[in-house]
Amino acid sequence: MAQAQEASNSVRSERARGLQDAILVVLGILVVWQGLHWLAGDVAVSSPWATVSRLVELLLDPGFWPNVWETLYAFGLALLYALLGGLIIGVTLGGHRLSGEVAEPILVALYSIPKITLYPVILLLFGLGMSAKVAFGTIHGIIPVIIFTMNAVRNVAPVYLRTARALRMGPLSTGWRVLLPATVPEIVSGFRIGFALTLLGTLIGELFASQRGLGFMIIRSMERHDVPTLLAVSLLLFLFATLCSWALLIVDRRLNRRL
């Protein structure tokens, strides 16, 4: 009992410290940002205050929201393709040893090449607009999901499968009740990286060839030299990515803590 009390106290103090750290990091970023603003001036970096007030303005402007939806839609679709496709391909490759061994070096090579060089090809294939953005987001995100899923399936301890057979389980219930829970933690780690890279790919797609969306707004503000808008949109994306990443990290940790 006393031990449990102590444990919960230590968890609480750890959480308090975590919060403290987070506040310190945010303060640090603000200080550096303000410093950069003083150094570079309004030409390149607007001040934190000017940026946040511009962001509030944008959020209150109904004309801004279609751009948000455009980006969210492209990102959501790309993420769906990357996660679902990656999961299916990863499970297949992980379950079939030869295919996995052939595919792995190819996947690792694909993972490390700068995919931006393929963007002209994507544009020629899909044309300007939604499809190209989605395709570019998907090819960024799908590869880590495949690699992580493949390894998760490969690394399932053979004794779990033997146990399932000893308990007279069929292939379906083995898949659902043994393979799936055994692989989920690693797959979620893959999703986390896939998420970040899909967002990256989608935004790169919007930056270079698009007529709508947040990436497009960033490039247009640069062309018009509207620094506060440029940074305000970037800040919004930064906050979105950080929040999602943080949520996924919590899920990830919770799942992996048991292993």
Add this chain to the structure above:
Amino acid sequence: MSDSAALHASETARVEPQAHVEVQGITRVYPPVAGNPAVHALGPLDLTLRQGEFFSVVGPSGCGKSTLLDVVAGLAAPSEGTVRFEGKPVAGQVPEGIGVVFQEDASFPWLTVYDNVAFGLRRQGVNRGDLAARVDYAVEFMGLKDFARAYPAQLSGGMRQRVCIARTLVLKPRLLLLDEPFGALDQQTRLLMGDEVLRLWRETGATIMLITHALDEAAMLSDRVGVMSSRPGRFIEVLETGWPRERDSRIVSEEAFGRITSRLWSLLREESLAAIGGRGAKA
């Protein structure tokens, strides 16, 4: 074997209830793979397990002990020969009534101790009250009561092996196959786990076949010990220990224990040397 012979064998099993498991002429040969020659891992080998006995199998490493267990369990098919459990042939899948505990930690890390133990039972459609009672009993029996809500990662290796035993025990197996379940544990824990298994054996009345490399464990736990030759494994002798049913790890201090262990070792020494020598010659 002809159909009429198979029928005959099952009938003798029915007439003679003591024969719980009958293994006849089984071999296991691994076919040649990628230029490596075929490996004759096991047999031909016969074995009859009596209803409710504690039978241990010892043998030099690589002699096919675990392969024998896999074949008896129905986890692997023999290349030749037949296995019968309660008169029915074991073919292709693990029959109802057989429980297996492996050497490796097979507790599921994503489930609590309680849910691990309940795992097999939940699939059988046992009603809720019954399920809780049986799981509680198995958890308590294996000394896991205080850890029911813990995850396996929070437990020691010995405790996790208890979880695996409890998960099998809860299904009330009539034949329990243990594949070196204490192989990874330290000596003291192994002796204590031996006591647990003896208690479990007495209380459930199940037939137990234990695969082990520890001669003292075999000598202490078993009614009979089968000593296997080096590969391809066959029984070179089956030893009766003559222990009373009520026994525990304290029998290690008895004179008979020393006699049995040294008999096992004198049988195994040459086989083990042969196994090592064979390996040395290859290198």
